[in-house]
Amino acid sequence: MLYQDLLAETFFSLSSNKSRSALTILGIVIGISSVIAMISVGQGASKDISDRISSLGTNLLVVMPGSQRQTGGNIVRSGSGSATSLTLEDSNAIKASVPSIMAVAPTISSRKQVTSKGQNTNTSIYGIDDQYFIVKSVDLAQGIGITTAQVSARAKVAVLGPTTRDDLFGVDADAIGSKIRIWSQEYTVVGVTAAKGGTGFGSSDDLIYIPISTAAQYLTGSQSVSNINVEAASAKDMAMVQAGVQALLLERHHIADSLSADFSILNQEDLLSSASSVAGTMTLLLGAIAGISLIVGGIGIMNMMLTTVTERTREIGLRKSLGANASDIVAQFLAESVSLTFIGGVIGIALGWSAAYAIHYFSSLTTAVTWSSVLLAVSISALVGIVFGYYPAKRAAKLDPIEALRYQ
Numbered sequence: 001m002l003y004q005d006l007l008a009e010t011f012f013s014l015s016s017n018k019s020r021s022a023l024t025i026l027g028i029v030i031g032i033s034s035v036i037a038m039i040s041v042g043q044g045a046s047k048d049i050s051d052r053i054s055s056l057g058t059n060l061l062v063v064m065p066g067s068q069r070q071t072g073g074n075i076v077r078s079g080s081g082s083a084t085s086l087t088l089e090d091s092n093a094i095k096a097s098v099p100s101i102m103a104v105a106p107t108i109s110s111r112k113q114v115t116s117k118g119q120n121t122n123t124s125i126y127g128i129d130d131q132y133f134i135v136k137s138v139d140l141a142q143g144i145g146i147t148t149a150q151v152s153a154r155a156k157v158a159v160l161g162p163t164t165r166d167d168l169f170g171v172d173a174d175a176i177g178s179k180i181r182i183w184s185q186e187y188t189v190v191g192v193t194a195a196k197g198g199t200g201f202g203s204s205d206d207l208i209y210i211p212i213s214t215a216a217q218y219l220t221g222s223q224s225v226s227n228i229n230v231e232a233a234s235a236k237d238m239a240m241v242q243a244g245v246q247a248l249l250l251e252r253h254h255i256a257d258s259l260s261a262d263f264s265i266l267n268q269e270d271l272l273s274s275a276s277s278v279a280g281t282m283t284l285l286l287g288a289i290a291g292i293s294l295i296v297g298g299i300g301i302m303n304m305m306l307t308t309v310t311e312r313t314r315e316i317g318l319r320k321s322l323g324a325n326a327s328d329i330v331a332q333f334l335a336e337s338v339s340l341t342f343i344g345g346v347i348g349i350a351l352g353w354s355a356a357y358a359i360h361y362f363s364s365l366t367t368a369v370t371w372s373s374v375l376l377a378v379s380i381s382a383l384v385g386i387v388f389g390y391y392p393a394k395r396a397a398k399l400d401p402i403e404a405l406r407y408q
Contacts, residue, residue, distance in 0.1 A: 028344025031294025036352025038290040042283025044366035049275040063228040084224035085262035098244040100237040105132040108215040109226040116180040121167040124207040127215020143191030151211045159191035163206035298388040305392035320401035329397040337389025345381030
């Protein structure tokens, strides 16, 4: 069978059942567009996190509580969520004893309900010192940051991220001097950070900074810290600083073997690897969830093609009696199936791309549609057409021409 004849017959067959073809294509459109949109969210989150980590520079170390091990090239930390192995005293010791360090910024993090004048939001609270904004490259849009005097006085002051400010006081409102309540304690807003953008997954715009001493007293009631950020004097000093921090903490924690350490030291490469692993898993999960609708669409194609085979039984018998072989029949029905998925795939890619843009435009989520995801969508749509169209095509090819011609 000539290719042009095959295409002409495929077009005629699909156009003669416009409503059925359109409904079948719709299932593929929904599946492909969902896959594109969901993968774009995962890839956007990965890109956003990587950009934020890269913006911190190559001379930053992050000391985390909990042990660390390598699994399949990825960093896996255990006990980090509830571990309390790092303290403010550890941070002070690092600052005092390890050479070639520019700054040390411990952090106490918690998540609390925050209220102000009837408005409320649930957000992350970071207890920090005066070095944190320098180490993390956080700029201020209004007011002042956390100062040494505020830390010493355990002052109840707060610096808001712009998203948190908008949630509590309204978009671009002047919140300086306003009062907020965090876990029954009243705080005065003294500053608002500049917008950094980013996803809703741990967005740096949606949080509140308070003095670390205040957080230790009123939020956690302990001297344990969530992490310690260490800025080396230069990138070439990183290895020496990392070794110095490790040796000091092992000595302070009375641990002889570094493999038994109750803390982890991550550099930029480690952070990127860990973030990429998490984002990759999330992308895979989102894509798998969206892929379920694609399977449903494929089942719809199989159902339509089986119905088509039944309706065209006499036509198949006539073709075979006139000399068409089994491969011609298989090619005809596979061409129809793949054409349906191809059309649905093209429309689905366009809608998925538009959905990704809409998600980014109407929310704080970063989305990224890559050519690899588009190629994946095209490949999947073709594969769905072949897989779910093969059985009906094979069934059509096996029909006995005499019995087919007798079919009523």
